[in-house]
Amino acid sequence: xxxxxxxxxxxxxxxxxxxxxxxxxxxxxxxxxxxxxxxxxxxxxxxxxxxxxxxxxxxxxxxxxxxxxxxxxxxxxxxxxxxxxxxxxxxxxxxxxxxxxxxxxxxxxxxxxxxxxxxxxxxxxxxxxxxxxxxxxxxxxxxxxxxxxxxxxxxxxxxxxxxxxxxxxxxxxxxxxxxxxxxxxxxxxxxxxxxxxxxxxxxxxxxxxxxx
Amino acid sequence: xxxxxxxxxxxxxxxxxxxxxxxxxxxxxxxxxxxxxxxxxxxxxxxxxxxxxxxxxxxxxxxxxxxxxxxxxxxxxxxxxxxxxxxxxxxxxxxxxxxxxxxxxxxxxxxxxxxxxxxxxxxxxxxxxxxxxxxxxxxxxxxxxxxxxxxxxxxxxxxxxxxxxxxxxxxxxxxxxxxxxxxxxxxxxxxxxxxxxxxxxxxxxxxxxxxx
DNA sequence: TGTGATATCACCCTATTTCGCTATTGCCCG
DNA sequence: CGGGCAATAGCGAAATAGGGTGATATCACA
Numbered sequence: 001x002x003x004x005x006x007x008x009x010x011x012x013x014x015x016x017x018x019x020x021x022x023x024x025x026x027x028x029x030x031x032x033x034x035x036x037x038x039x040x041x042x043x044x045x046x047x048x049x050x051x052x053x054x055x056x057x058x059x060x061x062x063x064x065x066x067x068x069x070x071x072x073x074x075x076x077x078x079x080x081x082x083x084x085x086x087x088x089x090x091x092x093x094x095x096x097x098x099x100x101x102x103x104x105x106x107x108x109x110x111x112x113x114x115x116x117x118x119x120x121x122x123x124x125x126x127x128x129x130x131x132x133x134x135x136x137x138x139x140x141x142x143x144x145x146x147x148x149x150x151x152x153x154x155x156x157x158x159x160x161x162x163x164x165x166x167x168x169x170x171x172x173x174x175x176x177x178x179x180x181x182x183x184x185x186x187x188x189x190x191x192x193x194x195x196x197x198x199x200x201x202x203x204x205x206x207x208x209x210x211x212x
Numbered sequence: 213x214x215x216x217x218x219x220x221x222x223x224x225x226x227x228x229x230x231x232x233x234x235x236x237x238x239x240x241x242x243x244x245x246x247x248x249x250x251x252x253x254x255x256x257x258x259x260x261x262x263x264x265x266x267x268x269x270x271x272x273x274x275x276x277x278x279x280x281x282x283x284x285x286x287x288x289x290x291x292x293x294x295x296x297x298x299x300x301x302x303x304x305x306x307x308x309x310x311x312x313x314x315x316x317x318x319x320x321x322x323x324x325x326x327x328x329x330x331x332x333x334x335x336x337x338x339x340x341x342x343x344x345x346x347x348x349x350x351x352x353x354x355x356x357x358x359x360x361x362x363x364x365x366x367x368x369x370x371x372x373x374x375x376x377x378x379x380x381x382x383x384x385x386x387x388x389x390x391x392x393x394x395x396x397x398x399x400x401x402x403x404x405x406x407x408x409x410x411x412x413x414x415x416x417x418x419x420x421x422x423x424x
Numbered sequence: 425t426g427t428g429a430t431a432t433c434a435c436c437c438t439a440t441t442t443c444g445c446t447a448t449t450g451c452c453c454g
Numbered sequence: 455c456g457g458g459c460a461a462t463a464g465c466g467a468a469a470t471a472g473g474g475t476g477a478t479a480t481c482a483c484a
Contacts (some may be wrong), residue, residue, distance in 0.1 A: 094349050123342035126335020134335050137306050137349055153430065166413025181433050200411040201378025207419045365460060393463050
């Protein structure tokens with residue numbers, strides 16, 4: 001028996017959900033709330049396995065509520081259901097700890113299926129949402145690759161790397177077994193190639209553009 | 213009519229897929245290949261809308277192949293199908309540009325559904341994979357929030373920010389309308405709090421820990 | 425064989441940074 | 455009211471960084 005709590009400010013929709021859930025044999029509505037006031041207390045008194053969470057709610061929104069639920073009840077799965085397709089919402093919902101994200105256009109059976117799915121260890125997502133998640137994933141993580149690598153030579157990269165680690169010219173020279181004047185020359189060349197005039201600027205650029 | 217190309221080294225499986233696809237009314241097999249030799253030429257001669265890609269293949273693996281396909285045919289959707297559940301594979305497949313990731317335990321109808329789904333703009337994923345994607349997403353992007361904020365005061369943060377921008381003490385002083393000696397004091401305090409001893413180190417730490 | 429890129433090193437000079445110590449002002453809190 | 459903290463400011467010394475100029479050796483490539 002999967003116990004489900006509903007958070008939905010629209011009264012009509014909330015009651016519809018409750019009926020839908022209770023009508024299923026393997027699902028039971030543990031509670032239905034119009035807002036997140038006393039959220040923690042409510043869930044403590046009426047434990048559940050899955051939370052069906054609306055995003056647009058008065059007072060605390062569904063994203064913040066998701067975070068709160070996850071903090072107090074890490075084992076509870078949260079299924080976001082909303083009309084919003086925006087990347088920003090999807091992104092924040094996932095980071096807040098949601099385990100699924102479905103649009104309100106889903107069929108009644110779709111809701112039941114999604115609840116069963118989330119309880120079984122899956123992450124139901126409306127197809128379009130899933131695509132957005134993958135795109136977001138790619139976008140956010142792709143820039144982890146160098147944007148530009150300027151034309152630093154191998155040795156210059158080594159020097160820059162050590163500079164980023166916060167080492168002084170003297171220490172860099174010692175690390176590379178060269179004289180301090182050589183390090184100076186390399187750094188001079190690095191600055192010219194990166195168009196910067198100080199170590200802090202170079203480090204900043206190196207980290208931002210992932211040259212190191 | 214959805215045209216699908218198959219990349220699968222197992223001959224038996226490959227032929228099974230071909231039969232399965234051709235048996236569907238709205239899907240047509242555009243080609244079936246045991247490896248990625250002449251991949252680009254093959255796809256040029258036999259255009260398709262969706263690629264069903266195996267990960268484990270001799271020679272070029274499915275991840276690299278995905279990247280290659282996306283480079284030459286950005287509009288083609290790639291559906292990864294594999295026995296691997298590993299995070300590393302999932303992660304790389306997504307970054308390479310895959311639009312779906314299903315496990316080989318899927319039913320025959322599941323394959324057809326996934327192909328239709330991917331063509332319709334969705335991203336079919338085996339439930340467990342979807343969950344892993346969300347987890348990975350959270351893990352990789354969560355550290356985007358400050359790890360530690362040390363105990364920098366407002367003014368110290370401003371100074372650090374300007375330091376990260378590569379400004380000298382003199383410029384920082386001018387920006388904040390204070391004397392250069394005040395900047396010196398702030399920087400001394402910042403270094404003490406961050407446990408560093410140079411500007412480059414401070415910048416490095418500030419950027420890594422997202423203090424700025 | 426000459427040319428260019430890379431890596432190495434030296435000397436000089438100035439600007440900047442780092443760090444020591446001290447000190448004043450204003451503000452909040454018990 | 456006194457103590458703590460943030461912000462301000464100053465002085466001085468030593469270390470470090472930044473730039474100018476020039477030189478040598480190696481290696482690849484035309």
